[in-house]
Amino acid sequence: MIQPRIFAPALAVLALAAPAGAAETGDHPLLHQIAGExxxxxxxxxxxxxxxxxxxxxxxxxxxxxxxxxxxxxxxxxxxxxxxxxxxxxxxxxxxxxxxxxxxxxxxxxxxxxxxxxxxxxxxxxxxxxxxxxxxxxxxxxxxxxxxxxxxxxxxxxxxxxxxxxxxxxxxxxxxxxxxxxxxxxxxxxxxxxxxxxxxxxxxxxxxxxxxxxxxxxxxxxxxxxxxxxxxxxxxxxxxxxxxxxxxxxxxxxxxxxxxxxxxxxxxxxxxxxxxxxxxxxxxxxxxxxxxxxxxxxxxxxxxxxxxxxxxxxxxxxxxxxxxxxxxxxxxxxxxxxxxxxxxxxxxxxxxxxxxxxAPAPPEGLKIDGAVSDDTKLSWSASPGAGAYRVWWRATTEPRWSHSKAVAAGTEATLKDVIIDDWFFGVAAVSPDGWESPVEFPGAAGSFLSPPPQPAK
Known part of the structure; x- marks a missing residue:
């Protein structure tokens, strides 16, 4: 259960949403057509x-x-x-x-x-x-x-x-x-x-x-x-x-x-x-x-x-x-x-x-900050083809992404009164026509497209 001290102040910025990847930015007729074929x-x-x-x-x-x-x-x-x-x-x-x-x-x-x-x-x-x-x-x-x-x-x-x-x-x-x-x-x-x-x-x-x-x-x-x-x-x-x-x-x-x-x-x-x-x-x-x-x-x-x-x-x-x-x-x-x-x-x-x-590629270079703060800040590198982004977060024991905030422009976001210690965070890239990438978790643990390590010489 989400603690009231975390959830209540965050109501202004979070949206309870369908699982990440379920076309949060809109339904896509093309996917219905493909499924039917x-x-x-x-x-x-x-x-x-x-x-x-x-x-x-x-x-x-x-x-x-x-x-x-x-x-x-x-x-x-x-x-x-x-x-x-x-x-x-x-x-x-x-x-x-x-x-x-x-x-x-x-x-x-x-x-x-x-x-x-x-x-x-x-x-x-x-x-x-x-x-x-x-x-x-x-x-x-x-x-x-x-x-x-x-x-x-x-x-x-x-x-x-x-x-x-x-x-x-x-x-x-x-x-x-x-x-x-x-x-x-x-x-x-x-x-x-x-x-x-x-x-x-x-x-x-x-x-x-x-x-x-x-x-x-x-x-x-x-x-x-x-x-x-x-x-x-x-x-x-x-x-x-x-x-x-x-x-x-x-x-x-x-x-x-x-x-x-x-x-x-x-x-x-x-x-x-x-x-x-x-x-x-x-x-x-x-x-x-x-x-x-x-x-x-x-x-x-x-x-x-x-x-x-x-x-x-x-x-x-x-x-x-x-x-x-x-x-x-x-x-x-x-x-x-x-x-x-x-x-x-x-x-x-x-x-x-x-x-x-x-969809665009998930955003790379995702960084997160918010230690000793009531707010959580995220920043990332621009993803080619992205027109916007969506920040996702969930309780650390939840299996699916549950809360989100749209970022219409730029490559950073601040979640006011969402405490970094109590949640997991991620960011998805969104194309201008509404195709949304998978969510990327901050750092090397969650990076999709970072080059694999090269063998030692």
Missing amino acids: ISPAQMKATIGTLVGFGTRHTLSDTRSDTRGIGAARRWVKSRFEAMAKDCGGCLEIQTPAQTVTGTRVPNPTEVMDVLAIQRGSEDPDRVVIIAGHLDSRVSDPMNATSDAPGANDDGSGTAAVMEAARVLSRHKFRATIVYAVLSGEEQGLYGGKILADYAKSRGWRVEADLNNDIVGNTEGLNGVRDAAHVRVFSEGTKAVETPEQAAKRRYNGGEVDSPSRNLARFMDGLATRYVKGLSVTMVYRTDRYGRGGDQVPVLEAGYPAVRVTETRENYNRQHQDIRTENGLRYGDVLSGVDFPYLAKVGRLDAVTLAALAQ
Whole structure:
């Protein structure tokens, strides 16, 4: 509960608002349109084709035109090329690859990602990414020959990527959107590393990576169904945090305000407004216990990233040989995907990408002051394309941004009678036509687009 001595004087400046990111500056018809264009039938057709390749194991056949990882990635590339033709060449197709070896890759093997890059019209070096992994597996992670349909893990994520590309390539955005179909996830998260290395080599300023992995199932092992929620996992403190930054963060806060976590809050707000029948469950973890995904190497490269995953995983359908035992059916087959639910997740992905790519970047250089004072002062660097800003704050135990104040001009604000000690603060940039960025928390702990630290020489 907010203490009266703090809340009452602040009534003149604070606005009780929807969660940050829920288009506080106004509703956007474009996002409703995009949500309506996501097709469960298209997503089902995509997964059906992927399942038809038999196996998409990273170590499977690369020469066949009908079976294996090679045929699957060539088909993905051809679909992106067809979309590019439909939009007048708006997509640039790239296939970055690395030759890797490791515990699950005993012999040198080329691992290839397939990327479709939609260049932004005003801020092309600022990049938002959606990713899913193409490869599949059965019970034995080294079995590269048995049928591994991978309908949900991760045909569902790949379908979300490709459907976002199909819909969003019909529109123009200020920042660049990258649609990334990755390989090598089941063998060691290689696809995510290839993506991160490619982003770094191209000098991309990655604002967000939405890693979709297992997003189409609604029935758990216990038979409980949930088609109304999707989990968004986000790291608490940055993987690239230095000891000096950690010391400051431990003292002043920021454990729950990494850019990845404020990206999750942004998605939560968008789901409330634009995706009927779907709510975001924010999970304050990088991933599930003892498990990982391709967002991890992206985080390790210093970029904000979240993992999007269904709320009810069915482990009889993950990493399983196709079989029936004691009346139970095992295997990741097409019938295990709930396509109306998958479409809702796809709508959340698409509206998030569009909202991020249309809004200015979150303001950098955010500083805060107010020690031994009844007022809190914030200042920041101007964000290209911003026409205004919005200061947000919340109680330190609240999960979502709850109070806000519009800043019509300038790059600083004073919150009279709002005591710095008792709240967390952040700032979002707002375009002249009302697109609002995610909230940025002050300092290194919350910075979205600061360059990742360079390796020591």
